[in-house]
Amino acid sequence: MRTVLDSTILRFRRRVLLQHALRSFQSATLVLAGITVFAVIALRLFDVAVVPGPLWLSALVLPLALGVVMAFRATPRPAAFAAHVDRRGEGMGLLLASLERDPGSWGEDVERRAQVADKALPRVRGGAAALTVFSSAVAVGLLGLLPEIEPSGAPRAGAPAIAQALEAAREELALVKELEILDEQEAAALEQRIEALDQRLVDQEAVGWADLDSLVDAIREANEDAARGHESVRARSAELATKLASQGADERDRWLQQGLAARAQDLGMLEGLPPDVRAALESLARRGGAADGEGAGAASGSAIDPASLDAERLRELARSLADRGKARLDHARQQVAGRVDTRALQQLLDQQGEGLGGSGDPMPAVGEDWNPAEGGSDDDAGSGMPGRGGVSRGRGDATLDHLGATEIDLTGMRAEQLPDGRVPPDQWDLAGIGRAEPEVAPERSRSGAPSAASGVPGAASGRRDLAPRHRAAVRRFFEGDGR
Amino acid sequence: MTETLLDKAQVARGHELLARLRDGMASVVLGQPQLVDLTAIALAARGHVLLEGLPGLGKTELVKALSRLLGLSFRRIQFTPDLLPTDVTGGPVLEEVDGRRRFVFQPGPLFAHCVLADEINRASPKTQAAMLEAMQERSVTVLGESSPLPDPFFVLATQNPIELEGTYPLPEAQLDRFLFKLEVPGVAEDVLTQIVRERRRGAAPDVARAMSEGELHELFAAVDGVFLPEAVARYIARLVAATHAGSPSCPEVIRGRVRHGASPRAAIGIAEAARAAALLAQRPNVDFSDVQAVAIPAIAHRIVLDHAARLDGMTARDVVAQLLEAIDPMGVGLPEGAR
The missing domain is CATH 1.20.1270 (Substrate Binding Domain Of Dnak; Chain:A; Domain 2)
Structure with missing residues (x-):
């Protein structure tokens, strides 16, 4: 059978639960409305028009659920409610005790005081919550009054x-x-x-x-x-x-021809060429050499017969250059893969000329990429010296020599025993004889004692190890009347 | 709810006995109602009391009046620096019985219902320590043989807050044995006038015995029957726990000012004293107000203040008063609209 006190406590608990729920609901609604308004305005900045509708009210389920959860979490236990009811009914602990024990002869008192407490129970104040929800709904609803914009993807006036x-x-x-x-x-x-x-x-x-x-x-x-x-x-x-305008027409031709002939000669490819092509190229080379010796103005006239350099012959020249380059590359690969056959290499060089023996970048064979294994000359490979590099591939694969650590000369050092740290008795000075315990660093040990020379009350205490925030208090203590 | 609260008649009887004791003391010590109430509460809770005050304020008179009111055996021990433990507890004495010599235990002045330990802080720590077992276990052990002290057993000690030269402040373990440490304040002018008019040659008025030994045990039973609700018990626990600076419930005003908090013995003592206070207020149960009434004298002497509190001019009583303000009796607050 439920007593008046039980009913009062139950009613009070419900009201507190409701009050907690309303407060949480109020806060959550306010936050939700704020987020909604902000999101709608932010979306409009990106040409996305969102118009609030009646369905949006269903979002109130979120703050409602939060309110219920928070109410049950924050609501006190029944014993605490009994204490609150006891206080409101001026029970002086009697209402509190009667929840745990039979009140016996105090039953009437308990009931009377519970009735007093029941009348004094607080009312649920939902006005603020209702006002908040209403104002939040209005704020969200006002978003519908914003001027329409062309939402993204919709046909517009423009x-x-x-x-x-x-x-x-x-x-x-x-x-x-x-x-x-x-x-x-x-x-x-x-x-x-x-x-x-x-x-x-x-x-x-x-x-x-x-x-x-x-x-x-x-x-x-x-x-x-x-x-x-x-x-x-x-x-x-x-x-x-x-650049071309700064040179004469003949010089331009000679410059082009010399370039072609000198390159062919450097490559050592003249021997394998058809006789007419070879003759034309040698003529060009000679003219180039004569020009180098005589000066730029000595060479004149055509150095090559245009009839002998038709398209078909030039193609043959290109093919020949490519074949020779490929032969050299194959030979270099064999050298890298196996033992170097200097005799075969010498024969090849005798047959094809020095070729890659010049300084600087060797010209890669036509249609082939340059291989670092080909980088060194025969002399380099034979002597074991590092290969020479070039402007386009650095200094080459030079070896790195480790020279070893420097040895320390210990002959000039000798071991010597240091003297004992104690003062020998024959060097002692007698300062005096007393019964007091000797003090270690007497100046430091006496620093906390009041000094007659300081003359300031509390100065010695101020020098002690005190926290900075206490020093003023200690000083006040000694400067005052000692209380 | 099988157990029943004390009925109204039981509460009225307990209150009447306690009030009789209180009124008797109040007739001897004039103008100190709070001191008298707390002393009566401590006795009803079977706790020991340390009275601290200047000379001449009636501390000894209060204890003497109490012994006369209770009609119990009373001994007074004047503590001095040369007092030995056996002077307090008693010791073996060689006696010749039927031609045979043997040691016979001769009880000391501690073997009384009510012991006045006057100026207890003047005795050496060794003698003070002799009181420890007597106050807690209510027995005395000499040469390995324990002798129970009479029941009830009260120690009412006094100490002087001035003239501290040659004194030995009571150690924490000794202080913890006292339920209350009561400060005896000075009296107002009108009370002093009344004292001057009524007292001749300093003689206290004769007080009749207020209750028999049976009635005293009846009072103890009534105090034991006072119910302590769980919410109030939790409040006591929160109060004591909050005196420890390391406790999460310790208020900021206390933290950094208390070096050592109160012991669980303090919580037990507060609960017992609150029961007696409730009976004095004619209630069958303890209320938060009862706890608050006894908290300061029960906790203040059990906490050790940090030097920061001393430099701030705070006493242990101030610290406990702030603690009472900071700790909410209800434990859990209500929302704003429901307060």
Whole structure:
């Protein structure tokens, strides 16, 4: 059977639960409304229009659930409620005790005081919570009054402007395509995108500026790449034209011929060439050498018969150069893989000339990549010295020698025993004889004692190891009347 | 709820006995109602009391009056620096019985119901330590033989807060044995006038025996029957735990000012004293207010203050008073609208 006290405590507990729930619900609603308003406004900055609707009220389930959970977590235990009821009913612990023991003859008192406490129970104050929820709903509802914007992807009033911009992009793409700035595949992809957007405009589907912007950006990027490349070519052309313009026509021809002949001779490839080609190249080389000796103005006239250098012969020359380069490369590989056959190498050199013996970068064979194993000359390989490098591949694979550690000369050192740290008795000085215990560092040990010389009350205490925050208090103590 | 609270008649009887004791003491010690109440409470809770005050304030008179009111055996021990433990506890004496000599234990002055240890801090620590077992176990062990002290056994000690030269402050273990340490304040002018008019040659008025030994045990039974609700017990536990600086419930005002907190013996003592206080207030149960009434005299002498508190001019009583303000009796607060 439930007593008045039980009912009072139960009622009080319900009210406290409800009050806790309302407070938590109120706070959570306020936070939720704030987040909603902020999110809606932030989305509008990104052209996303969100309009609040009645369904949004279902979000109140979240603060409601939070309120219930928090209420049960924060609500005190029944014994605490009994203590609160006891205080409100001025029970002086009697209501509290009667919950745990039979009140016996105190039953009437308990009931009377429980009735007093019941009347004094607090009312649930839901006004603030209701006001908060209402104001939050109004704040969210006001978002619906914001001026409409074109949400992303929806047709908007500016559709003609988009069509105009699309047309401009189409013209620009045509120009880029005509100048062959883009390859055909990229140009076709961009054209497809333009056509797709055009079709969407015709079908009155949503076309946003974002779609158009990405297209225009792609075309502009291609244009900028082309402009940068064009500028570079133009600068190099201007530089070459300036260089050539500073020389005469004959000198230009001689410069070109000498370059070709000297390179062929350096490579030692003249012997394997057809006689007419070889003769032409030797003539060129001789003319180049004569020109070097006589000066630039001595050489004149044509050094090579154009008839002997038709396309077919030049092709043969190229093939011959490639074959010889490949033969050297194969030979070098054999040397690296197996034992070096100097005699065969010498025969090859006798047959094909010095070739790679010159300083600086050796010319790689036509169609082959340079291999570091080929880097050293025969002399280098035979002597075991590191190979020589060049401007394009560093100093070569030089060996690293470890020179070993420096040895210490211990002959100039000797061991010596240091003297004892104690003072020998014959050097003692008698200062006096007393019965008091000797003091270690007497100046330090006396520092805490009051000093007559200081004259300031509490100065000695102030010098002790006191926390800084206590020093003022200690000083006040000694300066005052001692209380 | 099989157990029943003390009925109204039992509470009234217990209150009447306690009030009789209190009124008797109040007739001897004038103008000190709180001192008298707390002394009566301590006796009802079977605790020992340390009275501290200046000379002439009636400490010894209070104890003497108490012994007369209770009609129990009373001994007074004047503690001096040369007092030996056997002077207090008694010791073996060689006696010749039927031609045979043997040691016979001769009880000391401690073997009385009510012992007045006057100026206890003047005795050496060895003699003070002789009181430890007597106060806690209510027995005395000499030469390996334990002798029980009479029941009830009270020690009421006095000490003088001045003239500290040649004294031995009571160690913490000794202080912890006292349920209360009561400070005897001075009296107001009108009370002093009354004392001057009523007392001739300093003689205290004769007080009749207030209760028999049976009634005293009846009072003890009534105190034991006072119910301590769980919420109040938790409050006592929180109070004592909060005196320890390392406790999470220790308030910030206390932390850093207390070096050592109160012991569990303090919590037991507070509960017992609160029961007696409730009976004095005619209640069958302990209330938070009863705990608050006895907390300061029960805790203050058991905590060791840090030098920071001393430099701030705080006493142990101030610290406990702040503790009482800081600790919420209810334990868990209510929301703002429900307070």
